[in-house]
Structures are given as structure tokens and as C-alpha cells.
Amino acid sequence: MFRKRYKSIFASIWSGLLLLPFMGIGRSAIAAGILFAGFTLFTKTKDFITSPEGRILSHSVQDRICTIYGMLETTWIKRGFPVAILTLLLITPLTINNYYIDVLTITGIYAILALGLNIVVGLAGLLDLGYVAFYAVGAYSYGILNTQFGISFWPAILIGAILAAFAGMLLGMVTLRLRGDYLAIVTLGFLMIVHLVLNNWDEVTRGPNGILGIQSPSIGGFVFSEPIHFYYLILVLAVFTVFVINRINHSWIGRAWIAMRENEIAASAMGIDVTKMKILAFALGASWAGIAGVFFAGRYSFISPESFTFLETVLVLSMVVLGGMGSIPGVILGTALLIILPEIFRGFQDYRMLAFGGAMVLMMAFRPQGLIGSPRRKIELHG
């Protein structure tokens, strides 16, 4: 008991000393105090949970959660839940103002991005840090095709997806032989090269100024102009994404990816063509980013390299990690949380990335499967 208290005192003094040169005496002392309270609370809770009474209590709570989960597992709730969410999403924009409709639209863009990244990271287990490069490929292909050649939104969405998939295939082929951490750095380098090209190839991409005046999508004579039009468009795209990815996830392709993620050698011994599946994961993941990119360019009619930085990758990656790698409902929940929470805590906006970074570390230490983990992933991450 005494040793534990001693430990949290030591940890908070240590962090206070670390913070001292950067924050000054007053603020670092306050931070150390807050950390001390946090550590004490954490050890107290942990002590309670591991104590006999605590164990009984936590077991009964777990039992109750299991019963609730069991109820949720019944087919009609399982079928009804997505329908209820979808109805809610259809009705909500009629009741809120344009600003919040726009926030929801952005959530939709990120949901498509995160679901695409989920294919690569969550299902195939390949950590792709250059994912936003494909988003840029989609956005710039519509931007350039529209402003230079007058191609409209609908063919562009297909072209953008195909071009992004090709870029994904290219990256997949180059990085085929690399394992986890090497892959992460090379894909990161790929993103930096794409970013440099966008910034410096003035004749085509207009460099840091970006491309202006991209046309909004239209059907027949109807032009998408109000935020609410775009909202319904992204909703359709997002639902389509969820549907397709869910089908892929439960097909032989999804199972092959998961087998490959768990153990590459065993998977190839079972007759899975690992090379083909890796390239397929990259291409399929990238194509969603391409679609999201085309929509982004159509929605804001302006794109510049600023929108496609490493920070965007981190944002999308934290959505996947927070929600639960490999789990579609988890990834959607993660996206919604990471877009909507910062809107609620507007005053703390500067601390957004700090919190995301910290959350990634804490999630890996305490709940690696994410908020709604996929059952298979849970087994893997717990070793």
C-alpha cells in the first residue's frame, strides 16, 4: 500500500520535472498535481477491482453487460439497429442548422476514409501511414479533370476511385516484401513525396495555391448547392461504402485478409496468395479514399496540398484505432467521436491533436481492440 502511494508520488514528481523546462515552475507544478490525482485515482480503482469485494461487484456488472449484449444479439435488434440509425440520420438534418449539417457531412467524408483505411490496417494488418495520399489522388483527379477538361462529377468519382486504386496497387507492389514497421515508414515517405509533388508541380497542381473553382456535382438540371444536398449525397456514399465493405469483410476475401494478418506463413501454406491479397487490400482501401477525395473536391470546390498532410493520416488512423480495428461499427463510432467531440469542446481545440496522440498510447495499453472491437481482433491483440 505504502509502496504504491510512493510510486504515484514518484511518477508525478518525475513528470513535473520533465515538464519544468517547457512549462515553467507554476504550470508544471499544477500539471504534476493533476497527474498525481490521476495516478492515485487509477491505483485506487485498480486496487478496488482486484480486491475480493471489487471482484464480486465487477463480475456482477460484467454479467449484466453480457445479458444486455445477449439481448442485442437477437436478430430483430441486430437488423433494427442499423435501420434506426439510418432513419435518425435521414431526419436529423431537417432539424438542425447548416453549420451542424456541414459537421455531419465532414463526419461522412471521414467515415468513408476510415472505413477504407480499416481494410488495410484493420483487416489486412498492414499499417499504411500514406493513406491520405490516395485521398489527395481522388481530390486532385477531379480538380484537374474538371477545371482542365470539363469532366463532370459522376464519371470523375469512378475515375478518381480507379486512379487511387492504381496508386494503391503501385504502393502495394513496391512495399510487398516489407513487414510492419518498414511498411509504415515507406508509406509515410510515399505521402511526403506526393505532398512535395503537389506543392512543386505548379503547371498541373498549381502548387501551394491549390485549384479553385471546381464544379459542384449535378443531376440533370439539379445542382447540388445547399449543405443539405451534400449531406444526403455523402450519406448515400457512406451507406454504399458500409454495405460493400461489410460484404467484402464477410466474403472469402475478408477471411483471407484476416488469415494473412494473423500469420502470413500459415495463410500462404493454406493456399492464400499473400501477394495478391496484399495488393488487393491496398487497391481496395485506396479506392475509397479516392471516392472521398472526389467528393471533398466537389463539396468545397477548392483543394490545396494543405488538406492532405500527415496529420490527416493520423486523424483517420486514430478513428480506426479508437473505434476498433477491423470492426465496421467501431470505426464509424470512432469517426463520429473524433469529429463531434472536438466540436463540443471548441474551447480546447488546440489540444485536439495532443489528446489524439495520448489516446492512441492509452488505447494500445488498456484497450487495444478499440471501443467496439471485432471479436477476432480482440483475440489477436491480447496475444
Added chain:
Amino acid sequence: MLLQQLINGLTLGAVYALIALGYTMVYGILELINFAHGEIYMVGAYMTIISLSLLTATGLTAKSLILSLCIVMILTMMSCAAYGLTLERVAYRPLRSAPRLAPLISAIGMSIFLQNYVMLTQGSADKVFPHILPAGGLSLGNTSLTYLQIFIMTTSMFLMISLHAFIRKTRLGKAMRATAQDKKMASLVGINIDNVIMATFIIGSVLAAVAGFMVAMYYGLVNFYMGYVAGIKAFTAAVLGGIGNIQGAVLGGILLGVLESLGAAYISSEYKDAFAFIVLILILIFKPNGLLGERVPEKV
């Protein structure tokens, strides 16, 4: 011109090599890329500026420049070592037996956290190193070699040679080599693995601190995102030389520095940062074990 670029490249390469050593040592022991290593270097550069401004406020810098720079360097090394230790304790130790993806994501989270922490506490504007160093150096025709460049090269050389001697000759160095070969076996013969890993992080962070200290003086500018690009380049250097191999990291760092400054001068300065990645991709495709790396069969 060529000679000048070579000198600039060697200076840059010496810095890359120092950071690359940290990557390579951690990789050798934990088989993990310490993604947040670049941020330790960034913290070092900031500590240099912060502690120097403190010393200037006390008036020591005006009295004795050499003494105050020595104090700055020691403070920087100490704080970077503390940051490196904390990094290992918080982000890596709890995940030591977890699958590979977990520590990697945790490391990326740590790197983002440290960048934003420095940005929030120190501001997002560049910090400037004061003009206190005497200018000048040796010059031959158009080519000049400043005292600072000489200092950077000799310091790096000294550190690398001492590291080599440390790993070859001391008890702890021997324990490190044993741990790198086989963790379980090393712990069976009585080596405390936790201590060895901590020592590795301390040494790596101290080298990164020195790199940050020298870069703050050399470029005179420090910002919160400097660790990101420098980290990737140093990693490239480590891979170029063969990751896990100490001489390889030095060779890779120097080669990369020279290549980059020649590329910027003769090919394109806009794409200067892209050279490192192109080299990285080419190396990983054609010679994934690096120049000096041994071929290690993948364990099943």
C-alpha cells in the same frame, strides 16, 4: 563548389548518423522502430535554446561562452535521457509482448503527443538560436569550413568511437550485444533485460540530444515539427547501412547527408526532402538488409 557541397553534406551526415544510431540500437534490441525518436531530437534542440536563454539571463553566457555551452549540452543530454526513459516506460514497456502493430501505433501516438506538447507550451513559431558563436573558419578559395562544422564533425566522430568502444569493451555493452542476439537466453545468464533496454534508450536519447544541440547551433532555427522529417531521414540512414548495425548507421548517415546536399545542389532543391525517401524505397526493394546488414532469416 563540389568540395563545399561535400563539406556541407558531411556535416549534415554526421547529424543524421547520430540520430540513426538511436534507431539502430533500439531496433537491434527490441526489433521495434522507435517512431518517437525524432521527437527526442526535437526536444533536445528546444532544451538547448531554453537552457541557453536561462543561462543568458543569469549572465553566465557573457562571462564564459565555452562553460555555458558545456552546461547547456549537459542539461540537454540529461533531459533527453529522461524523456527517452519515460517514452520507453510509458509507450513500449507495457506492450513488450503485444503483437507488432500495437507498439507501432503507440509510438506514433507518442510522437504526435510530444510534437503537440512542445507546440502548445513553446508556441508554433520558430525559435531562434542567439548570435553568440564566433563566426569564421578555414577557407580555401571558394570553399570554407566553419569552426562550427569542424566542431560538429569531430564531436560526432568522438561520440561514435566512444559508443563503439563502449559496446565492445564494457560489461553493459556486452550485455547489450547478448540481449540483441537472444533476449531469453540473455536473461537466463543473469542479464537484467529491463536495465539493458533502459540503457539503450538512454544512450540513444543522449546521442539524439547532441544532434539536436548541434543542429540548433548550426541552423539557428528550431521548430516543433523538425523531428518528423529528421526522424525519417535518420531512419533511412539506419536502413541504408543495415538496421541493427552500428557501423552501418554511421555509414548510412554520412552517405545520406552527402547524397542529399549533392542532390539539392545539382538536381533540384525543391525536391531535396524526396531524395531520402527515394533512396529508402530503392534500398528496401533491391537490398533490404542494407549495405552492411547481415541476412537474417525470418523467424517463424
